[in-house]
Amino acid sequence: MTDVAEPQGTVPEDANDHCVGPEHELAGRASGCEGCPNQEICSTQASGPDPDLPIVAERLRNVRHKILILSGKGGVGKSTFTGQLAFALAGDEEKEIGVVDIDICGPSLPRIMGCEREEIHRSAAGWSPIYVQDNLGLMSIGFMLPDEDSAVIWRGPKKNGLIKQFLKDVDWGTGTDNTLDYMLFDTPPGTSDEHLSVVQLLRGSGISGAVIVTTPQEVALQDVRKEIDFCRKANVPIIGVVENMCGFVCPTCHGESRIFYPTTGGASALCKDxxxxxxxxxxxxxxxxxxxxxxxxxxxxxxxxxxxxxxxxIIHKIKQILESNI
Structure with missing residues (x-):
């Protein structure tokens, strides 16, 4: 490894066993970073503040609440929850809702929100999101692909560059007289490039919090614990956990039975712990x-x-928590 100048600051005592966090000045270079798959991403960040952060902060200055929708594991219904949350929030016609799909390799929101065949347009003010309803806009790479079966085969830097464009080049109509009440970010599973990028880019404008989606079985919960750890180390407030697919409801009799059995107590036990x-x-x-x-x-x-x-x-609780934190 190339020698680097030792930055000021001290390594936490537990750095050998724990990540110092992506925001720390020793990120990627502390002894606890050895072997981490994100070590290169953290250690090669440009020194000094990102010159685009003020641009992003200005673009998003009239967004009241910015919410990350996270999941440790794929297939737990995170994008489904994001789409339905967006529809529900947009049910209040006095509210303006924006959704940013940063699941670059698996953009499913255009279909979930019924606009997969639309195309993005550019104006002097920037890219225009696709409007599902008058008060509900969506930005996704899915609108940029030649067809819905095209794979996005990109390395980290290119994905991170597109996320930055989504944040600084999209015109949400949030000028002096307009305010976006909620901006939802649908993320891919895990704690990787996309998560680090969006957290760092939103540093100047703030993140209201994260909603973490899981299913009841331990194989999903073990990854949720990692997601919670990421949020705490990246200083992202956690709004709460949603337990999805907690049982099957018969559409005829409304009787319920367990499909994914909560062997370790499910999300309830995890949240209590x-x-x-x-x-x-x-x-x-x-x-x-x-x-x-x-x-x-x-x-x-x-x-x-x-x-x-x-x-x-659930949506009522999210609103209550956000309003109480203002």
Missing amino acids: LDIPLLGSIPLDPSIGRACDYGSSFIDTHADSPAAKAYVQ
Whole structure:
């Protein structure tokens, strides 16, 4: 490894066993960073402040709440939750909602939100998001691909560059007289390039918090613990945990049975152990999958279902927590 000048500051005593965090001045160079898959990303960050941070902060200065939707493991319904949360928030016509899909290699939100065949347009003010409703806009790489089956085969720097463009070059209409009430960021599974990029780029404008989505079984919860650890080390407030697919609800009799059995107590036990709010549990419902395939709001089309009522309760809690933190 090339010798580097030793920065000022001291390595925490537990650096041999724990990550110092991506925001630390020794990130990527502390002894605890050895063997970490993100070591090169952290250690090769440009020294000094990113000159684009003030541009991002200015572009997003009128966004009231910026929420990261995270999951440690893929397939737990994170993008589904993001899409339905966006639809629900946009149900209030007085609110303006923006969604940024930073799952660069798996952009599913254009289909989930019913706008997969749209194209992005550029104006003097920047890229224009695709508007699903008058008060609900979406930006995704899915709108830039030649067709929906095209793979995005990019290394980290190119993905990070696109995320930066999404934050500094998209015109959300948040000028002097307009405010975006909620901006949701749908992230890929894990704690990698995209997560580090969005956290660092939002440093100047602030992050309201993260919602972490999981399923009840231990194989998912073990990755959620890593996601929680990432949030704490990156100084991202945790709004709470959503337990998805916690049971199957029969569409005829509404009877419920367990599909993913919570062998270690599920999200409830995890939240109690780590002192994190459990926002709620959403049962499996075949209608959720159909709503995503057709790009519609499940909460609107199946308002009386147990899953829709669970969504509404969770969204109410998220609003309460955000408003209490202002």
